[in-house]
Every structure is written in structure tokens, then in C-alpha cells.
Amino acid sequence: MSGSQGAGSESATGLAPGRPALALRALTKRFGDVAAVDGVDLEVMPGEFITLLGPSGSGKTTTLRIIAGFTAQTSGTIDIDGLDMSNVPPYRRDVGMVFQNYALFPHMTAAENIAFPLEMRNAGKAEIKRRVAEALQLVQLPYHGDRYPRQLSGGQQQRIALARAIVFRPRLLLMDEPLGALDKKLRESLELEILHISRQVGATVVYVTHDQEEALVMSDRIAIFRDGRIEQAGTGEDLYDRPASLFVADFIGESNILRGRFTRDGTGGWLVREGWRGRISPAAMAGAGVEDGAAAALVVRPERLEVRSADEPDREGENSMAATIRDILFLGSLRKYELVLPTGEPLVVRSPIEPTSHRPGEAVRVAWAVERGVLVADPAA
Numbered sequence: 001m002s003g004s005q006g007a008g009s010e011s012a013t014g015l016a017p018g019r020p021a022l023a024l025r026a027l028t029k030r031f032g033d034v035a036a037v038d039g040v041d042l043e044v045m046p047g048e049f050i051t052l053l054g055p056s057g058s059g060k061t062t063t064l065r066i067i068a069g070f071t072a073q074t075s076g077t078i079d080i081d082g083l084d085m086s087n088v089p090p091y092r093r094d095v096g097m098v099f100q101n102y103a104l105f106p107h108m109t110a111a112e113n114i115a116f117p118l119e120m121r122n123a124g125k126a127e128i129k130r131r132v133a134e135a136l137q138l139v140q141l142p143y144h145g146d147r148y149p150r151q152l153s154g155g156q157q158q159r160i161a162l163a164r165a166i167v168f169r170p171r172l173l174l175m176d177e178p179l180g181a182l183d184k185k186l187r188e189s190l191e192l193e194i195l196h197i198s199r200q201v202g203a204t205v206v207y208v209t210h211d212q213e214e215a216l217v218m219s220d221r222i223a224i225f226r227d228g229r230i231e232q233a234g235t236g237e238d239l240y241d242r243p244a245s246l247f248v249a250d251f252i253g254e255s256n257i258l259r260g261r262f263t264r265d266g267t268g269g270w271l272v273r274e275g276w277r278g279r280i281s282p283a284a285m286a287g288a289g290v291e292d293g294a295a296a297a298l299v300v301r302p303e304r305l306e307v308r309s310a311d312e313p314d315r316e317g318e319n320s321m322a323a324t325i326r327d328i329l330f331l332g333s334l335r336k337y338e339l340v341l342p343t344g345e346p347l348v349v350r351s352p353i354e355p356t357s358h359r360p361g362e363a364v365r366v367a368w369a370v371e372r373g374v375l376v377a378d379p380a381a
Contacts, residue, residue: 018273021046021204022067022172027076028230029062032362036062037073038228049198049205051215054225055251059346061176063225068174069093081171091120092309093172096165100177102157110160111136111145117168135163138197155186162194173198175207177223179214182239193216212252216240224248240301244287246376249299256305256347259378262296274343278319281371288375295378302350306370307337310363320367323347325360339366 022044037059043264044050052060065071069080069090078193087095089154096117104113118128123348139159148155165173172292178194179187195218198205209215215222215238223233224247232244234247236252243249246257258356260273262280269292278298290296316348323339326346335356337349347366377379 003130016118019046020044020079021048022079022206023077023079024063024067025077025079026335027063027066027078028074028076029059029066035228037066040076040230041230042223042233044204046201046204049195049203049207049218049220051207051209051219053209053212053215053222053251054231055210058225059228060208060210060225061229062097064176064206064317067116067172067206068097073258073376092171094168096170096173098158098165098173098175098178099159099169100180102149102161102219104157104161106149109146109148110141110152110163113149113160114145114167117164121168123168126368131167132163135167138166138200140193140348144332150299154182155190158182158190159193162197166197166203169201171204173203173205174284174374177209178207180209181212187214194218216252222252224251242287242317242374243299243376244298246297246378246380247375249376254302254348254350255375256300256302258300258345259300260296262290262292262294262375264292269375271296271373276321278368278373280373280375283371283377284373288377290375290377297376297378298373299376300373301370302336302348303334303345305349305366305368307339307349307351307358308365310365310366312365314365314367317370319370320365323364323366325358325362325364327360328356328358339364 008356020043020293024040024042027040028035040063054060060300062071066073069088072076073086080093092145114135115128133143136145139162141156141159144152144156152160178191207218219236221233221235222239223311224231224239226247231249232239239248239252243252245270249255249257258271259271260271262273263270268282269285271278271280280298321341323341325337326340327338329336333353334350335353339347342346349366
């Protein structure tokens with residue numbers, strides 16, 4: 001699901017495509033001297049599925065709670081459907097919420113839980129019955145309406161929680177680690193269900209997780225949080241192939257990070273390090289903001305590398321370096337090579353399962369196309 005799909009058509013909110021369904025402007029939340037959210041700016045378009053991703057304490061959940069109205073911001077504004085919600089209580093924001101712990105009423109049946117937000121909005125009995133049946137059908141539990149939460153599995157409870165959140169057709173659907181309490185297989189199944197349901201109802205979704213694979217599977221765009229700020233926002237492909245910082249490169253997927261000094265020339269540049277220098281294409285330098293002679297790093301994803309015999313000559317348009325194989329791991333559809341560079345640094349290569357003559361302890365060369373490396377600044381140097 002691409003960002004253009006999410007933002008390019010009329011959604012269930014009825015908004016024109018050009019106006020954000022949600023806009024955060026200079027959003028800040030301080031707890032004493034600590035800025036949990038520090039000047040966040042973000043726009044979410046109608047029908048878009050955006051994930052706030054980051055480690056614990058990065059500010060993503062606090063941001064979600066501010067959008068919902070459960071936590072008051074210190075400064076900044078929250079616009080939903082073009083209306084300033086900064087001082088509007090949660091029950092008047094018309095926002096659906098799905099929590100990690102389901103938050104179902106234990107004394108109510110599944111149908112009664114789903115009906116609750118409609119009753120609070122004074123919907124008629126016939127409409128409530130129709131909408132509850134539609135919601136149960138949507139989450140594939142049409143015959144579970146008379147069951148109590150204790151009679152449902154964890155996955156079923158989360159489906160009921162999702163049905164309750166969407167039954168009143170909210171302006172915005174917020175989801176806070178909704179799959180965190182489930183096992184891996186069920187979580188992966190529900191990832192696709194949530195994605196399909198959000199598409200069916202045209203929901204605008206803001207989703208919080210610390211699981212990068214979950215974010216990559218489900219999202220039109222991902223906003224990477226770090227220390228209360230958005231480090232980078234973009235599609236999963238943008239973040240994976242064009243990380244703007246070492247933090248993003250290290251947080252999204254697995255990365256090989258080669259540190260050195262950047263040297264510019266007329267057609268691009270070089271990363272120079274002990275006993276080696278690697279070519280950097282102009283595209284790989286774009287937006288890096290690294291000055292000539294400054295500390296930098298070249299980020300190369302493991303699947304972009306190829307392991308070759310030590311005596312194989314270099315090819316045009318490639319970088320290569322000597323390494324020694326430490327281990328070879330079978331991962332089903334992939335083979336993972338764990339290597340060591342002459343400097344003692346680790347290097348990882350992932351390649352399709354094909355016949356190989358390489359063995360642990362072997363000296364090899366590792367090569368990659370010049371355009372597959374991405375230059376980023378190295379602030380730790």
C-alpha cells in the first residue's frame with residue numbers, strides 16, 4: 001500500500017484529498033525538565049496509514065495520547081479534519097482507539113462492547129443492531145456477538161476491540177501497540193487483517209509500534225521517533241534504502257556501517273578509511289549534508305552485498321573489500337554470511353539459497369554496486 005494510494009482519493013471521512021486528516025504543529029510535551037515530545041510536526045492525509053515507530057521512551061506513545069486527548073500538550077496544536085482540537089476533551093474528538101490490552105468491558109458481551117460507542121452517541125436501536133452486525137462481519141466474528149471477553153481468545157478480543165473502534169466511523173483511528181500481547185504467528189496474521197479492514201472502511205490510521213517489521217508491512221508511511229522528535233518520515237522503502245542518519249539505518253532493518261572520512265571529487269566522492277577507500281555515487285550523497293573531510297559512514301544493506309572468491313577481479317561500478325568468513329547460517333529462503341574485516345569489524349551478507357563452495361575461515365572479497373551504498377554523517381566520530 002503506497003502513500004499515494006492513501007492520500008489520493010476520497011476517504012470515509014469525506015475530506016478533500018488536499019487537506020490533512022491530522023496535522024500536528026510544533027507539538028511539545030514536557031514532564032518537568034524532560035521533553036517527552038519535542039516540537040513534532042506531522043501531517044496525515046485522509047485514508048493514510050501512518051506508523052509512529054521508535055524505541056521505548058522515544059515519544060511515540062505520548063504523541064498518540066496527545067492526539068487522543070488523554071494527555072495535554074505543553075505547547076503546539078492538533079488539527080483533526082481542519083479543526084483545532086488542542087483544548088477539546090477526548091470524547092468530543094470523534095477518535096477511535098485500540099489499546100494493547102484490549103480494554104473491553106468484561107461484564108458486556110462482544111456485541112454490547114461494540115455497541116457502546118454508538119449508545120453514547122444516542123444512535124437508534126435499529127441502527128446500532130445493523131452497525132454491530134456489520135462490524136462483527138468485518139472482523140470475521142459474525143457469530144461471536146453473544147460471547148463475553150473471557151470466552152474469547154486474545155486474537156478474537158483484539159478483533160472485537162477493533163470493531164468497537166471503527167463502528168461509529170471515527171474521523172481518526174488510533175492504535176497503540178495493538179498486537180504487542182499476541183504471539184508472533186497470530187500477530188503476523190492480524191497485521192494483514194488490520195491493514196485490509198482499514199482499507200475497506202477508508203480509515204485514517206495512526207499506529208504506534210516498536211516492531212519495525214510490523215511497521216514496514218502495514219504502513220503507507222513511517223515516522224521514526226528518537227528522543228521526542230521525528231528523526232525521519234517516509235515510506236518504508238525510503239527509510240530502508242535512503243536512511244537520513246545512522247540511527248535510522250541501524251533501527252530499520254540490518255545494516256553494514258563502514259565509518260571513515262568523506263572526500264569529495266568532481267563526479268561524487270570517496271569514503272576513506274584504514275587500508276581502503278570506497279566510491280560514493282552522487283545519488284548516494286544526496287541530502288547527506290556531509291562536508292569534505294568530515295567524519296561519515298557508508299551504509300550498505302546485507303542483501304546488497306555479494307561474497308566472491310578472494311582472487312576474483314573487481315568489476316566496473318563496484319566497491320569491494322577483503323573479508324574472512326566467520327560463519328554461514330541457513331535461514332530457509334536465505335543464506336547469511338557472518339564475516340570479519342581486516343580491522344576486526346563485523347560484516348553481514350544475505351544472499352539467496354544457491355549452491356556455494358564458500359566455507360567458514362575462508363578469505364573472500366565482498367562486493368557491491370556503488371549506487372547501493374548510502375552516505376550519512378557520523379556524529380559520534
